[in-house]
Amino acid sequence: MMEMLLRDDAATQRLGRDIGGVLTGGDVVALRGTLGAGKTTLVRGIAAALGIDDLASPSFGLVHEHLRPAGGRFMHVDAWRLHAPQDMLELGWDEWAAATDTMVCVEWADRLGEPAAGLWQSLHVLDIELAHAAGGRVVTLHWAGDSRLASLAASGETP
Template sequence: MTEQAIELADEASMVAFGESLAALAQGGGVIFLHGNLGMGKTTLCRGVLHGYGHTGAVKSPTYTLVEPYETSKGRVYHFDLYRLSDPEELEYLGIRDYFDDESLSLIEWPERGTGVLPQADLEISIERAGAGRRLSWQYNTEKGRKLADKLSEVRVILP
């Protein structure tokens, strides 16, 4: 599987890319988001949620671990596992109930849930690239392959 990537200049580009991702991810799936603190994982999630039609604020669920969103285009779960001390804590959260074929799950810091989380359809890594960010992705499932192929055609157009 070939890694694909795009460089984004700023926060507005990250949100626009997230909106494009939302349009392509209709129908659900599991997306892992990798990157150090401050790389823009939550900003990307904000773009996805805007793309799903959410108009309110999007905050990082660092303390609650998950923030559910019911939108006109479907259900989105935004997970932030940064403060998770043991993957087994996810069992107490009822983690398995969140994953179904219709919901989109965006998971920040997925490595902290290793052994409990389902396999990701798509994994996106974010790293610094000059003043902007470089996003690279790879797929793990057939659903992820289709999404990755479509994502490779995305060109971020800013308003």
């Protein structure tokens, strides 16, 4: 587990770019946090690191598929309007979550179960929780047994 203070929008984007720099095909990122916590800002940073600059606001659809210039897909999902994991399965979740050339970022991951439960339970997920805090946002990262988590330590300030 790792906790960081992000003082402004630019800090959130910078962490996103650093995360994008360590992701590989097959990775799944779950973003949790209340309204306006910075989920989309972080995904924009991740996407930018992957060479994707035309990220649509996910509110205009549940799932956006992008092709990474280096190859493979980047799926940006907004689960805000979903009510149950079943809704995600109907959109094709099993196929993308299992594809080794595909990276998936899910905003409002809470809608699909607590960490390690629901749709997440058989997956190795980078779990990111963002919260409003004095001085910006606090982000908490969990990536069970993944050494890439330590490589992100320099990407933010200690709260």
